[in-house]
Amino acid sequence: AQKITQTQPGMFVQEKEAVTLDCTYDTSDPSYGLFWYKQPSSGEMIFLIYQGSYDQQNATEGRYSLNFQKARKSANLVISASQLGDSAMYFCAMRGRGGRRALTFGSGTRLQVQP
């Protein structure tokens, strides 16, 4: 079974500062993928970034980077230079190779960017 843990229900950050959202995972699959999604107040799910378990380098997408530490089973999202529009709910998710290959989600972290 897969499990995603996000231990920060809520976070505050000042505009233009960097913020790290924590995510730890547990799986018995040797091959898996890790994802981050953003959910603004309007409700839609927006894909941010992906990291494969065998990828040698940490994934980056613009201001988003994924700090992947495989031995510690962590996949933290780093947002650089926060903007007011980054205020949203953020979900970490993973997908294994076997079975139904569903996304398993964490409970989310609500980020509020303050001016």
Added chain:
Amino acid sequence: EAQVTQNPRYLITVTGKKLTVTCSQNMNHEYMSWYRQDPGLGLRQIYYSMNVEVTDKGDVPEGYKVSRKEKRNFPLILESPSPNQTSLYFCASRQDRGSTGGDEQFFGPGTRLTVL
């Protein structure tokens, strides 16, 4: 434009009144699924389909039915809704290459269901 559409976006109904939430994708994806989102629990998969006429249970299938008669459509059926099915529902689709590759999962806009 590549997208997943859901209808209705909002629905208030009463206990026991059958309802269907439609889902359609225009990307020719094989894999489609339904999730529900509840506070503090993230999203949990209800049902999924790997192709036409192939459906199976996810983590929380009780009280729901699905069908996949066409590749593009994947409706969610609540035969006898109950208040504990009040939730935000998402339909999603992606190409299924049988790997954990970063095949982006496209989500619909969500359906907010309230069962009184």
